[in-house]
Amino acid sequence: MQQYTTQMDAAKKGIITEQMKAVAEKENLDVEVIRARVAAGTIAIPANKNHKALDAQGVGQGLRTKINVNLGVSGDLADNEMEWQKVQTAIELGAEAIMDLSNFGKTHAFRKRLIDAAPAMIGTVPVYDVVGYTGKIVNDLTYKDFLAVVEKHAKDGVDFVTIHAGLTRHTAQKVLDNPRQTNVVSRGGSVLFAWMVHTGNENPFFEHYDELLDILARYDVTLSLGDACRPGSIADATDAAQIEELITLGELTRRAWEKNVQVIIEGPGHMALNEIQANMILQKRLCHGAPFYVLGPLVTDIAPGYDHITSAIGGAIAAASGADFLCYVTPAEHLRLPDVQDVREGIIASRIAAHAADIAKGVPGARDWDNAMSRARQEVNWEKMYELAVDPKKAREYHDSSRPAQEDTCTMCGEMCAMKTMNRILSGEAGCVKL
The missing domain is CATH 3.20.20.540 (Radical SAM ThiC family, central domain)
Incomplete structure (x- = not known):
């Protein structure tokens, strides 16, 4: 079995390490891309041999x-x-x-x-x-x-x-x-x-x-x-x-x-x-x-x-x-x-x-998170919004601290919620918005 001293040494020798595989999976990139960039020095995977609890991450080009x-x-x-x-x-x-x-x-x-x-x-x-x-x-x-x-x-x-x-x-x-x-x-x-x-x-x-x-x-x-x-x-x-x-x-x-x-x-x-x-x-x-x-x-x-x-x-x-x-x-x-x-x-x-x-x-997948949040907002799905928030705890606390009359809105717009209005109109729901 071919030996290596560091992640960079392995990469230069064409060896794909477990840490490189983990980074490739997290970043949705081909592991060969990761290996080549570690070899070139444009990606680093800090991973001490004695850090057994480590969940390896890559830092650098395209990540x-x-x-x-x-x-x-x-x-x-x-x-x-x-x-x-x-x-x-x-x-x-x-x-x-x-x-x-x-x-x-x-x-x-x-x-x-x-x-x-x-x-x-x-x-x-x-x-x-x-x-x-x-x-x-x-x-x-x-x-x-x-x-x-x-x-x-x-x-x-x-x-x-x-x-x-x-x-x-x-x-x-x-x-x-x-x-x-x-x-x-x-x-x-x-x-x-x-x-x-x-x-x-x-x-x-x-x-x-x-x-x-x-x-x-x-x-x-x-x-x-x-x-x-x-x-x-x-x-x-x-x-x-x-x-x-x-x-x-x-x-x-x-x-x-x-x-x-x-x-x-x-x-x-x-x-x-x-x-x-x-x-x-x-x-x-x-x-x-x-x-x-x-x-x-x-x-x-x-x-x-x-x-x-x-x-x-x-x-x-x-x-x-x-x-x-x-x-x-x-x-x-x-x-x-x-x-x-x-x-x-x-x-x-x-x-x-x-x-x-x-x-x-333009990091691959970066916009997916935002698109998911936008869909949750369009659906007025509060639980999904909390789940997707960068700080779910704070998002929930803010909404719950000022309860609206209608649970599917917030106290900013109430029944004038643009999302609710458009959902009703585009679904063909009859009636007008109550103010």
């Missing part, structure tokens, strides 16, 4: 836009049970990926619980865990410490890891030479920036990139190349630091593919509407068609408390223009750690954005 849910404890709010409720909410609402961004204490137990139970792709940012894992302060860390944490997460079963390997000392100097409104807003990027400044050394993930790739290939972990220089305000979008890092990410992508490590590229966080499409095209060109993962982008900076909306606007445009993977943003963004309700609202907003983009991109 449905996927969404990711961030959660995890912080030093100020370390409630693992609340985080577990968020996990259950994410699974209930169909999120394809969950990232555990815990950055306080010993994170292993929660991460293992998540991997053992969750069918979603699981991601982490290992640099968040490096201090808790090693017990050292940032200034005392060595490059081996950074790599050891990556290997620990990979061995645990994480399907993809965000690594800010593109923030080189040269790129860091770009940030210093070209002042930004919000400097470096990536948590992982800021840790590496501080470490480089203190030690005078190169980014350990860039300098020891081949060792990193060997670890990821061993467990078949997908490399999500983080954008440490992503804009944290619309003023910083598409600036020298962001573009310089993106060029480096393109070079690192090719090197990863040479070692059969799958790659996802992470993209901008804040960006004016008119810059989004150009940025998507630029990323795809510079990074050789690798799947693109965006946080938002948030299209304005003035909406704290409503950033799930600013994010959904940008996410829909980004995905319609080529992005493949949306990281949700909650109403709590920029304000506090999100609670369970925040997570729910963020997921729904991102799912709407992703689906709207899939319609625009």
Whole structure:
């Protein structure tokens, strides 16, 4: 039996894996199309060999836009049970990926619980865990410490890891030479920036990139190349630091593919509407068609408390223009750690954005859901409408909170319901509409 090390290695050898079959079935595509695109790097199937509960998903060319849910404890709010409720909410609402961004204490137990139970792709940012894992302060860390944490997460079963390997000392100097409104807003990027400044050394993930790739290939972990220089305000979008890092990410992508490590590229966080499409095209060109993962982008900076909306606007445009993977943003963004309700609202907003983009991109089957909802509305079939709603619970609660005199209408139109009127007329029913 022919052996392979990673999904990409199998695809290059012409081997169709069980994960490729699962993705092909979900996407209504020929499995050979999936295999060929995994081999080319334009589709990634994050699937760690040790994640036994995984229900494999594909991210990339020609596939449905996927969404990711961030959660995890912080030093100020370390409630693992609340985080577990968020996990259950994410699974209930169909999120394809969950990232555990815990950055306080010993994170292993929660991460293992998540991997053992969750069918979603699981991601982490290992640099968040490096201090808790090693017990050292940032200034005392060595490059081996950074790599050891990556290997620990990979061995645990994480399907993809965000690594800010593109923030080189040269790129860091770009940030210093070209002042930004919000400097470096990536948590992982800021840790590496501080470490480089203190030690005078190169980014350990860039300098020891081949060792990193060997670890990821061993467990078949997908490399999500983080954008440490992503804009944290619309003023910083598409600036020298962001573009310089993106060029480096393109070079690192090719090197990863040479070692059969799958790659996802992470993209901008804040960006004016008119810059989004150009940025998507630029990323795809510079990074050789690798799947693109965006946080938002948030299209304005003035909406704290409503950033799930600013994010959904940008996410829909980004995905319609080529992005493949949306990281949700909650109403709590920029304000506090999100609670369970925040997570729910963020997921729904991102799912709407992703689906709207899939319609625009012509993803096979995307319109079928909308057509089914339209038929249910035409039939005034409330139970079917609830069933098809992106958030059935909220749809039912809204309708039931204001009961109409006639049960087959709602309190907006009552007996003047256009659907009822047209159904009566077109069926030949006699009589006039009663007001």
